Amino acid sequence: MDIFSDLIMGLSIAITPINLLYLLIGAVIGMIVGVIPGFGPSAGLAILLPMTFGMDPIGAIMMLAAIYYGAMYGGTITSILLNTPGESATVASTFDGFPLAKNGRAGPALVMQAVASFVGGTMGIILITLLAPMFAQVSRSFGPPEYFLLALMGMLTLIVMIGENWRLGIISALIGFALGTVGVDLETGQGRYTFGSAELIGGIYFIPIAIGLFGLGELFFAFYSGLHRTGTGGIVNYETEERFWPTRMDWISTRMTMVRHSILGFVVGVIPGAGATIASLMAYSTERSLSKHPENFGKGEMAGLVAPETANNAASSGAMIPLLTLGIPGSASTAVLLAAFVLWGLRPGPLFMEQNPELAWGLIASMYLGNMALLAISIFAIPLFVQIIKVPYRVLGPTVVVICALGTFSVNASFVELYIMFAAGIAGFFMRLYGFSPAALVLALVLGPLAEEALRQTLAISRGSFSIFIERPASLWIIVVTIVLVVFLPLLNRFGSKAETAKKSGI
Amino acid sequence: MRLAFLLVVLAGAIFYTYIAFVDLSFMTRSGRLGPGFFPRLVGVIAVLFIAWSVFDAMRDRDSTDAGGSNSAWSDAILLMALAVGYAVLLRLFGGFVATVIYLAVALAILNRRRHLQNGILAVAVPSGVYLLFDSLLNANMPPALFDMPF
Structure with missing residues (x-):
């Protein structure tokens, strides 16, 4: 397979006026979603997924992917100007982003975060281009035992990353698995937990749960946290600054920061469950330990902003690898993206790139274009996003409820799904409040049916013997990697959390 | 409130597990794993973990409740x-x-x-x-x- 001819073919598909329009719309929506505190890419994707139904699959997937990585760009604007991260992956960007803005360097900080995001995102896509076909090649030998173990790996890594609330993470995942068992059992035709309802025969649909948990649940939690009461009075006014563009020193001092954290972010992103948040915190911590002036971190050091920004964008690209080549989402956002693929009748996995080259390479090519567009948008459209930040939450809240409700209904014209969405919203609020993990629930809802089917097939092949998992070399390797990750990831998590703790205690 | 939420989740998990044991068979007639295998596994583990959390929440009732205004x-x-x-x-x-x-x-x-x-x-x-x-x-x-x- 010639990667470059595939990429050129992908570009020829992505560069059509209508696809470029979808890409731009997705990028802008992604940035808007990122700018709104409390809403991350998962919420944006879940809420907006139903709106792509009238589109052709390539355009829809390109737009959804642009929302996904666009949210990473947008989330930092509020981190810098308001000291309020748009989502968890941009928490580390507040550490030096806001001090830079307070020191009268908001303009350079905004430009550098856009450039860092662009470099991280683009490096991530270059690595996807080179590595995705290789991953697909390796995973072609995978059968049901490997798929079961991969699903298990995805869940376990996500749960260990939850940290001290790991038990609540397991309960969240088990609720997701339980919801995934509703509907007719495909092997025997027996109904499970349908209670005579015709609407539940096909199972509990993923979209209402995702929209409820991430859309409404987050919104209720934002109201509980009082976000609708806090105004935007603390926003830094960058327009009065003398100098908008970064200095030569800013570029020179951060060029290697961008390179190293692109690679680190990508690697962390590929690991299921790790994701952009941990990548950004790790990058901040690493950059501070490598810096000649660690004492400047937390006081407005440009490298302290560039490092997490590069890493979180590279991580969001990295997370596409297991999704495209294994069909295993490593995070809630990629689980929603997987749901989008499935809705379009596509099944990501080892054969996905071979069987759907136009779509796979069109998507990859569109990510190059999307990052270029986002670079321009996030520098030149800052005034627009500042206006969006100023829209009060008390007005935004009811409007989000409307979009969630009508979006859910539009999928299958089902009132039952609408009620499920509202119920999931209320449950999502309490889950968020008491330390449960909505992301683990959604991931388990997606992976549960896959894991169950794979486990039953595996035990049918092995006539009920679990030794099949250690007899097959590929399975054994996945077990070893899972054990390493389960042991290693909490250390990474602790490393990342140290940056947050150190910042909070002013060290 | 936290305890009440956990008790609701526990009640749901017990009901789910009860249905898995009463309505869904563990094995099919051909000796393969049946539709009840996975729900029973999930249900039993869920009940154990939630009961553990309920026990903890009851023990630390005063300190763990979210103190929202x-x-x-x-x-x-x-x-x-x-x-x-x-x-x-x-x-x-x-x-x-x-x-x-x-x-x-x-x-x-x-x-x-x-x-x-x-x-x-x-x-x-x-x-x-x-x-x-x-x-x-x-x-x-x-x-x-x-x-x-x-």
Whole structure:
């Protein structure tokens, strides 16, 4: 397979006026979603997924992917100007982003975060281009035992990353698995937990749960946290600054920061469950330990902003690898993206790139274009996003409820799904409040049916013997990697959390 | 509140596990794993973990409860009540009319003393959403249970 001819073919598909329009719309929506505190890419994707139904699959997937990585760009604007991260992956960007803005360097900080995001995102896509076909090649030998173990790996890594609330993470995942068992059992035709309802025969649909948990649940939690009461009075006014563009020193001092954290972010992103948040915190911590002036971190050091920004964008690209080549989402956002693929009748996995080259390479090519567009948008459209930040939450809240409700209904014209969405919203609020993990629930809802089917097939092949998992070399390797990750990831998590703790205690 | 939430989850898990053991068979007639295998596994583990959390929550009852202020709770519950009301309105009056009523009420409560702004939003947002879903995307909008005279 010639990667470059595939990429050129992908570009020829992505560069059509209508696809470029979808890409731009997705990028802008992604940035808007990122700018709104409390809403991350998962919420944006879940809420907006139903709106792509009238589109052709390539355009829809390109737009959804642009929302996904666009949210990473947008989330930092509020981190810098308001000291309020748009989502968890941009928490580390507040550490030096806001001090830079307070020191009268908001303009350079905004430009550098856009450039860092662009470099991280683009490096991530270059690595996807080179590595995705290789991953697909390796995973072609995978059968049901490997798929079961991969699903298990995805869940376990996500749960260990939850940290001290790991038990609540397991309960969240088990609720997701339980919801995934509703509907007719495909092997025997027996109904499970349908209670005579015709609407539940096909199972509990993923979209209402995702929209409820991430859309409404987050919104209720934002109201509980009082976000609708806090105004935007603390926003830094960058327009009065003398100098908008970064200095030569800013570029020179951060060029290697961008390179190293692109690679680190990508690697962390590929690991299921790790994701952009941990990548950004790790990058901040690493950059501070490598810096000649660690004492400047937390006081407005440009490298302290560039490092997490590069890493979180590279991580969001990295997370596409297991999704495209294994069909295993490593995070809630990629689980929603997987749901989008499935809705379009596509099944990501080892054969996905071979069987759907136009779509796979069109998507990859569109990510190059999307990052270029986002670079321009996030520098030149800052005034627009500042206006969006100023829209009060008390007005935004009811409007989000409307979009969630009508979006859910539009999928299958089902009132039952609408009620499920509202119920999931209320449950999502309490889950968020008491330390449960909505992301683990959604991931388990997606992976549960896959894991169950794979486990039953595996035990049918092995006539009920679990030794099949250690007899097959590929399975054994996945077990070893899972054990390493389960042991290693909490250390990474602790490393990342140290940056947050150190910042909070002013060290 | 945390304990109450955990007890509700525990009750759900026990019910789920009960159905798995009573209604769903563990093995099929051909000796393969049946539809009850996975639910039983999930149910039993869930009951154990939730019971453990309930026990912990009962032990640390005073220290673990989320101590949100009354206003925090009232705001979140108000928005939830408005959302549930909206679900009922959607069933009765359909997408457009229900959205106008819901936004008019919600904004009057949440965005006080800005009558003109609220009035404009209560009409403009449903119109925009209607145009987007019904005309542009050709998507389904909830139909009204009762036909409106307009």
